[in-house]
Amino acid sequence: xxxxxxxxxxxxxxxxxxxxxxxxxxxxxxxxxxxxxxxxxxxxxxxxxxxxxxxxxxxxxxxxxxxxxxxxxxxxxxxxxxxxxxxxxxxxxxxxxxxxxxxxxxxxxxxxxxxxxxxxxxxxxxxxxxxxxxxxxxxxxxxxxxxxxxxxxxxxxxxxxxxxxxxxxxxxxxxxxxxxxxxxxxxxxxxxxxxxxxxxxxxxxxxxxxxxxxxxxxxxxxxxxxxxxxxxxxxxxxxxxxxxxxxxxxxxxxxxxxxxxxxxxxxxxxxxxxxxxxxxxxxxxxxxxxxxxxxxxxxxxxxxxxxxxxxxxxxxx
Amino acid sequence: xxxxxxxxxxxxxxxxxxxxxxxxxxxxxxxxxxxxxxxxxxxxxxxxxxxxxxxxxxxxxxxxxxxxxxxxxxxxxxxxxxxxxxxxxxxxxxxxxxxxxxxxxxxxxxxxxxxxxxxxxxxxxxxxxxxxxxxxxxxxxxxxxxxxxxxxxxxxxxxxxxxxxxxxxxxxxxxxxxxxxxxxxxxxxxxxxxxxxxxxxxxxxxxxxxxxxxxxxxxxxxxxxxxxxxxxxxxxxxxxxxxxxxxxxxxxxxxxxxxxxxxxxxxxxxxxxxxxxxxxxxxxxxxxxxxxxxxxxxxxxxxxxxxxx
Numbered sequence: 001x002x003x004x005x006x007x008x009x010x011x012x013x014x015x016x017x018x019x020x021x022x023x024x025x026x027x028x029x030x031x032x033x034x035x036x037x038x039x040x041x042x043x044x045x046x047x048x049x050x051x052x053x054x055x056x057x058x059x060x061x062x063x064x065x066x067x068x069x070x071x072x073x074x075x076x077x078x079x080x081x082x083x084x085x086x087x088x089x090x091x092x093x094x095x096x097x098x099x100x101x102x103x104x105x106x107x108x109x110x111x112x113x114x115x116x117x118x119x120x121x122x123x124x125x126x127x128x129x130x131x132x133x134x135x136x137x138x139x140x141x142x143x144x145x146x147x148x149x150x151x152x153x154x155x156x157x158x159x160x161x162x163x164x165x166x167x168x169x170x171x172x173x174x175x176x177x178x179x180x181x182x183x184x185x186x187x188x189x190x191x192x193x194x195x196x197x198x199x200x201x202x203x204x205x206x207x208x209x210x211x212x213x214x215x216x217x218x219x220x221x222x223x224x225x226x227x228x229x230x231x232x233x234x235x236x237x238x239x240x241x242x243x244x245x246x247x248x249x250x251x252x253x254x255x256x257x258x259x260x261x262x263x264x265x266x267x268x269x270x271x272x273x274x275x276x277x278x279x280x281x282x283x284x285x286x287x288x289x290x291x292x293x294x295x296x297x298x299x300x301x302x303x304x305x306x307x308x309x310x311x312x313x314x315x316x317x
Numbered sequence: 318x319x320x321x322x323x324x325x326x327x328x329x330x331x332x333x334x335x336x337x338x339x340x341x342x343x344x345x346x347x348x349x350x351x352x353x354x355x356x357x358x359x360x361x362x363x364x365x366x367x368x369x370x371x372x373x374x375x376x377x378x379x380x381x382x383x384x385x386x387x388x389x390x391x392x393x394x395x396x397x398x399x400x401x402x403x404x405x406x407x408x409x410x411x412x413x414x415x416x417x418x419x420x421x422x423x424x425x426x427x428x429x430x431x432x433x434x435x436x437x438x439x440x441x442x443x444x445x446x447x448x449x450x451x452x453x454x455x456x457x458x459x460x461x462x463x464x465x466x467x468x469x470x471x472x473x474x475x476x477x478x479x480x481x482x483x484x485x486x487x488x489x490x491x492x493x494x495x496x497x498x499x500x501x502x503x504x505x506x507x508x509x510x511x512x513x514x515x516x517x518x519x520x521x522x523x524x525x526x527x528x529x530x531x532x533x534x535x536x537x538x539x540x541x542x543x544x545x546x547x548x549x550x551x552x553x554x555x556x557x558x559x560x561x562x563x564x565x566x567x568x569x570x571x572x573x574x575x576x577x578x579x580x581x582x583x584x585x586x587x588x589x590x591x592x593x594x595x596x597x598x599x600x601x602x603x604x605x606x607x608x609x610x611x612x613x614x615x616x617x618x619x620x621x622x623x624x625x626x
Contacts, residue, residue, distance in 0.1 A: 255473030
């Protein structure tokens with residue numbers, strides 16, 4: 001049963017992958033200018049340009065161009081940047097490390113903040129503490145990340161001078177893990193707070209549901225201490241649904257890191273996106289878009305399969 | 318909604334509610350209308366009441382911005398980069414425009430974009446969701462793969478890219494913001510429709526030979542409305558936040574026109590950030606206030622309607 005589910009799930013992602021590539025290709029075609037006009041200097045005679053276009057296949061019908069582009073894509077070729085002429089896949093490869101570091105740290109931080117807050121507010125349901133914590137969670141989801149980021153830079157970075165506010169390492173410094181970690185704190189905190197704000201509600205709701213189950217009453221009736229009841233019986237079951245919800249954060253993290261990386265000068269994919277946006281570097285933008293979409297597609301797939309393995313009660317539909 | 322419709326809804330609500338422990342409330346359900354019950358539940362939620370009041374106030378201020386603003390948003394006043402004073406309550410920006418006036422106009426634009434975008438994608442998403450949920454089969458398969466495609470692109474990234482390709486006027490921004498949000502509504506409506514489709518009254522309508530559009534719009538859609546309304550309220554908050562982010566990056570509403578996001582854009586320079594806080598702190602708090610109040614209204618509605626969205 002489960003093997004069939006996984007197989008079906010894999011099969012379904014194939015048309016979605018092609019859909020993503022078709023959609024991206026169409027947007028790229030709507031962009032003004034074409035590679036030849038953008039790359040070659042304007043003094044070259046028109047006839048030469050036409051020959052060049054013909055050679056590059058730019059005069060082919062759209063679907064032929066798509067097939068050619070797609071076969072390149074499957075080999076990992078994402079084209080060349082209009083502004084730096086470097087290979088897009090290489091550029092992305094160089095910048096993806098810092099983004100993955102920032103995103104995973106923020107995710108872990110967000111979940112680590114959300115679980116205790118959500119659990120406490122579920123245990124203290126409808127008490128003042130519950131209202132305060134849920135209110136804080138709402139504040140976390142409602143505050144614009146760039147405003148929070150600027151606030152942190154202003155207060156923690158500049159007024160108090162506790163932490164560096166830009167870049168991934170100190171300029172001219174020796175670098176090292178410690179240096180990177182110090183630079184990581186503020187941006188990861190901003191993203192982490194946004195994630196935690198959203199997760200608290202899920203943790204709380206999930207915990208509340210588990211707290212009403214009969215097996216908890218049984219456990220208590222057997223005289224097991226409250227702490228063990230909560231930890232061993234309630235929390236474990238409450239956290240299962242959180243797995244899938246963590247998966248839904250990936251697209252938000254990839255999108256949200258654009259703003260955060262811009263504010264904190266974090267040298268990752270987000271900054272590459274901004275550079276490409278400002279120089280209207282469409283091949284790079286499309287490459288980023290496709291890579292991001294594929295990351296999302298595959299994490300969703302992995303999360304679904306993981307969920308099926310973790311929770312045997314799930315119905316396969 | 319007709320009277321019979323209301324009683325039908327309150328009857329539907331009664332069953333799960335009776336499982337709750339509050340016995341004093343249980344008796345009231347018998348005579349309380351659905352609308353009355355909603356009102357009571359919503360107003361019990363203090364944050365929701367606060368959110369509702371603030372939202373209404375913000376909407377009124379947004380509507381009346383041209384009359385409330387002391388200056389025109391692009392009018393150059395006496396002083397450049399002046400700190401708050403009696404003539405310019407929130408100071409002026411680098412070009413000498415009044416910050417308070419720009420804040421009011423920016424609020425107006427943010428609310429307009431938030432509400433119109435959500436209206437657009439809720440209508441489209443509900444339509445797709447109804448088709449997929451009601452007809453099922455290959456149509457459902459096709460439409461669901463379409464939502465998968467749209468949901469695979471990280472929202473902020475794809476919106477930024479497409480806005481930069483299509484150009485950043487206000488309608489394009491709303492269109493693109495809506496283009497990647499309808500799938501969430503479609504999924505929600507689809508699952509409601511799939512369960513409502515199985516109810517006896519829908520089967521009865523089919524047996525009675527009612528047209529499909531009548532069944533969908535009159536019998537199914539009103540019963541699927543609760544999660545849509547809740548999701549849409551949160552959607553307004555989210556859209557306003559996204560638009561502000563877009564403008565903050567300089568890719569949304571562009572500078573002569575005032576927007577809350579682009580007012581914070583200038584704070585990326587260190588002088589503005591440290592020496593002219595009046596340029597960015599009020600704008601940030603206004604965005605926070607708008608988003609927070611819509612979120613609280615959404616939360617109140619979610620509790621009152623007992624809907625998971």
